[in-house]
Amino acid sequence: xxxxxxxxxxxxxxxxxxxxxxxxxxxxxxxxxxxxxxxxxxxxxxxxxxxxxxxxxxxxxxxxxxxxxxxxxxxxxxxxxxxxxxxxxxxxxxxxxxxxxxxxxxxxxxxxxxxxxxxxxxxxxxxxxxxxxxxxxxxxxxxxxxxxxxxxxxxxxxxxxxxxxxxxxxxxxxxxxxxxxxxxxxxxxxxxxxx
Numbered sequence: 001x002x003x004x005x006x007x008x009x010x011x012x013x014x015x016x017x018x019x020x021x022x023x024x025x026x027x028x029x030x031x032x033x034x035x036x037x038x039x040x041x042x043x044x045x046x047x048x049x050x051x052x053x054x055x056x057x058x059x060x061x062x063x064x065x066x067x068x069x070x071x072x073x074x075x076x077x078x079x080x081x082x083x084x085x086x087x088x089x090x091x092x093x094x095x096x097x098x099x100x101x102x103x104x105x106x107x108x109x110x111x112x113x114x115x116x117x118x119x120x121x122x123x124x125x126x127x128x129x130x131x132x133x134x135x136x137x138x139x140x141x142x143x144x145x146x147x148x149x150x151x152x153x154x155x156x157x158x159x160x161x162x163x164x165x166x167x168x169x170x171x172x173x174x175x176x177x178x179x180x181x182x183x184x185x186x187x188x189x190x191x192x193x194x195x
Contacts, residue, residue, distance in 0.1 A: 104162075110154065112143050135185050166181075
């Protein structure tokens with residue numbers, strides 16, 4: 001090789017130009033062969049497997065969408081039924097104590113029990129609600145065991161939502177029972193103030 005590298009003389013030599021061109025074509029063929037055997041996106045098998053995987057993912061996603069839609073329908077139905085239950089089973093705050101106590105006393109008289117004194121505890125808020133409160137009524141009655149069982153049966157069948165929190169019965173000297181009854185019920189209050 002000559003000491004002085006002169007590009008002009010090499011370009012004039014046609015054999016060198018042809019060799020360089022063939023070298024470039026060989027390099028381009030090698031690059032294309034690499035793409036042929038190892039495509040950028042993957043082989044046909046790789047792409048087919050990836051497509052199947054994506055189809056499975058799509059099927060699972062569609063299943064999740066359907067489940068979510070059915071849950072949405074169930075949530076809406078539960079909300080409607082819950083609102084209906086609250087409307088039927090709760091009372092307005094203004095009339096709750098007198099209505100519940102009046103109904104309980106009426107059932108007591110119907111069963112043969114004699115109403116005595118009664119009281120109610122301060123309202124306690126129900127966890128998770130700003131408008132529903134628990135009302136606890138304590139009432140005393142007097143009567144026979146048979147009257148007491150009939151009274152409890154009437155309370156149980158009451159159209160109002162009543163919970164017997166506790167019932168204590170103590171015998172008296174006259175053969176009657178002295179009964180202390182605690183009833184729980186739920187009342188509603190308009191949001192932001194007293195109804």
